[in-house]
Amino acid sequence: MRLSREEIEHVALLGRLKLTEDEVAKYTGQINDILTNFEQLNEVDTSQVGGTTHVVSLTNVFRPDCVRPSTTPDEALSNAPERVDNLFKVPRVVE
Numbered sequence: 001m002r003l004s005r006e007e008i009e010h011v012a013l014l015g016r017l018k019l020t021e022d023e024v025a026k027y028t029g030q031i032n033d034i035l036t037n038f039e040q041l042n043e044v045d046t047s048q049v050g051g052t053t054h055v056v057s058l059t060n061v062f063r064p065d066c067v068r069p070s071t072t073p074d075e076a077l078s079n080a081p082e083r084v085d086n087l088f089k090v091p092r093v094v095e
Helices: 005-014 021-041
Strands: none
Touching (some): 005 021
């Protein structure tokens, strides 16, 4: 699959890129070289390769979820400048 000069200009337009004539010619060649390399991958026999979701195996690194003692509301609000019941009182920001 090769891209034409017009297709490269269209992609540049979609990306809001202003390319010079030299850049269009340069990128057309470079992108077509890349696409040629990808076409070579279609020739590789992958019939014996199983599907994968990740290249490396993943393991869960999180600790087990367990109930532990927490701070009490009085401890948490001990340094609060103002409080209402068990909540921080903050200035109103929306008018």
